[in-house]
Amino acid sequence: MELKVEGISKNFKNDTSVQTVLKNLIFSVREGQFVTLLGPSGCGKTTLLTIIAGFQAASGGRILINGRQVTRPGPDRGFVFQNYALFPWMTVRDNILYPMRQRKVPAKDREKRLEELLTMAQLEGKEKLFPHQLSGGMKQRVAFIRALAGRPEVLLMDEPLGAVDMQMRQSLQDDLEALWLKDKTTVVMVTHDVDEAIYLSDRVIVMSAHEGKIVDDIYINLHRPRDRKENEYNKLKELVSEALQVATGRRADSTEAANNPYLATLGGEATTV
Structure with a gap:
């Protein structure tokens, strides 16, 4: 199974203007990967997830699952709502x-x-x-x-733990990970929580507030179950947090994060689109 996001754009029009929420997003997801979309509110994470689900159409580009173009909802995609x-x-x-x-x-x-x-x-x-x-x-x-x-070939999750209190959240993250490890379905999840992204994901795609551009695409090669007290865990958490600061406009440039030596040693592969 391979999920391909090929040049996806999304515009919303009203009587006087056009708002571009997503512009020319390109990435792919391998079979069995757990990928998280992370970014500030309004960056288009959920919009992209619903386009992959077939709930709404893109303004440009296409979604492919095993070479088949997504044009509507289908049983090859499961969806977990908040x-x-x-x-x-x-x-x-x-x-x-x-x-x-x-x-x-x-x-x-x-x-x-x-x-x-x-x-x-x-x-x-x-x-x-x-x-x-x-x-x-x-x-x-x-x-x-x-x-x-x-x-389903792909499981899509929109802030699946967003409706629970913080005390329950970490316990449910453990439950979610255990269930996923037993089934190993390909997952694309939306969250705004850096720690949750690091704890659950094989890969974190950080999207910017402006047009949902991909600021960083960071691989999380840590053994499971993950230990939040480990040095490597916290260095990756810092790295993703820096990328999120770029995404929100609090830092002007992601070069430092992209060139961080821990990416190679902890995160494994990394690409910036």
Whole structure:
């Protein structure tokens, strides 16, 4: 599987002006990679994610998944929303089965996949509950495995932990990582949290406030599970924070970050587009 973002631009027009949110974005994502889009509010992260999902059209360029151009939503892409977006009238079981029914997965295979996912998310015995009967953490796990249920080629996540409090956030990051490691689906995630990006990602793409330009594309080659107290972790966190300062306009130039020797030794490959 390969996801290609080829020259994506997005303009919003009104009666008097045109606002360019994204301009000529180019990058690709390899199979099994966990890639995070990081940047200031309004930089176009979520807009780009919804274009990849097929929820809205680009003004220019194209999205390719395994060489197929994205023109609309499809079962090859799962989506996890910030507010869970579970169907409140459905039980946990029916929420998870829904995408499999949409894909016309045979009943026997649906039941087997359901059992696998409930076990993976440690939700056995919760399948008859409704969303309002679940904690925030449980809702997030249900939303995640529902997105995985139809075996999408790419999982898209828009601030998946944005709706929980800070105390729960790090615990859910561990849950999210554990679930992803078991399934190894290709992931593109949007976040505004530097620590979350470093903790979860194989790669962090930092986008600028102006036209969503790519300021840095940083590879995070740290062993899992990651230790926030490690020197290497904190040096990468500093590196990404510097790139984010460039993205917000607080620093004039990303040259220092791009030439940082820790990129080669800690981040591995890096490219600036």
